[in-house]
Amino acid sequence: MEVEVKVRIDSPAEMEKSIVDMGAYFLKEVVEEDTYFSHPCRDFSTTDEALRIRNGSSLTYKGPKVDMDTKSREEHIVHFDSEMEMRGILSALGFREVARVRKRRRYYRIGDVTISLDTVDHLGHFVEVECIGEYGECREKVMEVCEKLHLKEFIRKSYLELLLEKENQRGTT
C-alpha cells in the first residue's frame, strides 16, 4: 500500500530548505514523462484508476484511492524491454493514449518516507510525501513529515486530473 499526499507550493527553494533542515537527504533528480491510457470499457476518471507508461520503460496501474484525505492506493508496476511492443499490445487491446504529463522531480528521503519536489509542465510546483508499506504505520509517518513541513492543504487529484481539468477550463472559456 502506498500512502501519499500532495500539496501545491509557491517557492520550491524555500521548501527545499525546510526539507533539508528537517534532516532529509537529497537522493536524485529525474525527469519523468508519463503517458496515460484510457481503458477499453471502463471510465478511469469515474473509477479513479490510472494506467501509464513512464519514460518508455515501465507500466504502472494505480487503483482507486482508499481513504478520504491521502492518495493511498493499490499500485502495480512492471519494467519492460520494448516501448513500441508495449504500446502495440495496449493499442490492440483497446487502450488509448489520453494525455502526457512531464515533470522534473527532486527526491529526498527521511526514514521510510520519500519526499519529492516536483515542477510539472503547465501546472507549477508541488511537493509529495510518500511511504510504502503497512497502511496505518505509513499514514502516521507521512503525517508527521507533513506537520514538520507545515503542509496542510492536501490535493487528492493526480497531475493527470489537474491537467485535464485545466484543458477543459481552457476549452470552455
Place this chain on the structure above:
Amino acid sequence: MEVEVKVRIDSPAEMEKSIVDMGAYFLKEVVEEDTYFSHPCRDFSTTDEALRIRNGSSLTYKGPKVDMDTKSREEHIVHFDSEMEMRGILSALGFREVARVRKRRRYYRIGDVTISLDTVDHLGHFVEVECIGEYGECREKVMEVCEKLHLKEFIRKSYLELLLEKENQRGTT
C-alpha cells in the same frame, strides 16, 4: 507479420528424421508454459485474438488470423521483470486467466524458416512451420518446407482452442 502453419503428427521420431534429412539443424529444446487471459469486454474466442504470459517472463498479444489457411497474424511481445506485478496489472484491468497450455518444443531452423516439434500436455504431437517477415515471401518459404515434409492437413486452431474444445467435449459426454 508471422506466417505459421500447424499439423498434427503421429510419430515425432519419424518427423524429426525428415526435418534433419531436409537439411534443417536443431536449435534448442524448451518447455513453454503459457497462461491465457480473457479480455474485460471483448470475447477473444469470437474475435480470434489471444493474450498470454509465457514462462512468467513475457506478455504476447496475437491478433486475428489474416488468411484462410495459415495462422498468419499480427503479434506483439514484451519481456517484463515481475510476473506477480504483471498479473496484478492484468487482474486489476479486468483480464482473467482462462487456461494454461504446457508443451515441450524442439526448435529446428532452415534458412528463414523455423520448425518446431511440439509435444503438448493433454493434446499430443504437432509440428509447426513458421517464418517472420514480409507476408508473400514468408508464405512461399513456409509452403516449400511443408511440401518437403509432406505436411498437408493444416490446423488453424491454436493449442488453446484445441484444449478448450477438448474440455468442452469432456463436459458434454
